[in-house]
Amino acid sequence: AQKVTQAQTEISVVEKEDVTLDCVYETRDTTYYLFWYKQPPSGELVFLIRRNSFDEQNEISGRYSWNFQKSTSSFNFTITASQVVDSAVYFCALKENTDKLIFGTGTRLQVFP
C-alpha cells in the first residue's frame, strides 16, 4: 500500500540557516508522482513542485531545492538561507497511477528572526 512518511513533526531554525525536510514514500508502482505543498499560517495549500518517478534529476528553484532518490525512496526538500516567510507546514504527497493524492502528516517549520 502507498504511504508517505514525514518523520519530522516540527523544526525550528534561525533565519539564514539551511534546513532540510525529509520525505520517505512507499509504493509498488513503477510510475508515480511526488509533490510538495506549503501551508502557510493563512491556511491555503500552495503547490511547490511535482516530480515523476522517471526523473531523478534534482531541482533548484531560488532558495528551494529538491533531492529525489529512488534508491532510498526519498524526496527531500531543502530551503537555503531560510527566511521568516518560510514558516509554514510543508506536506509531501504521493500519487500513483490513480487520481488520489496521499499526503504525509506534514512538517511544521518555524523560522525565527
Added chain:
Amino acid sequence: DAGVIQSPRHEVTEMGQEVTLRCKPISGHNSLFWYRQTMMRGLELLIYFNNNVPIDDSGMPEDRFSAKMPNASFSTLKIQPSEPRDSAVYFCASSLATGRNTQYFGPGTRLTVL
C-alpha cells in the same frame, strides 16, 4: 487566472443544521476533489469527480455527507445534519484530466459546528 474559489471561507453553525460548501474549479480543469483537514486525521480525500461524474466517494465519512457537480464550473459538498465532529477545514482542489497532473487547492472553508 483565477484559482480555485471556495465559499464561504468560514462557517459557524449549530449541530443538526444543514451546511453547504461551494467550489468553483479552475476554468478548463475537469477533475475536482474535496478534502478534509483535521488535526487528528490530517488531509484526507473525501470524493472526486472527473468530467462532473463522481468517481470515488469511498472517503465520504457517512450518509450525512453528499457531493454534487452539476456542471464543469461548480460543485457542492453538503452535510446534513451537521455534528460537532464535522468541524474541520474543507478544501476543494482541481486539476487537468487525471494521472500526473497537479492538483491546485482552494483557500478552504473552515467549518465549526457547535
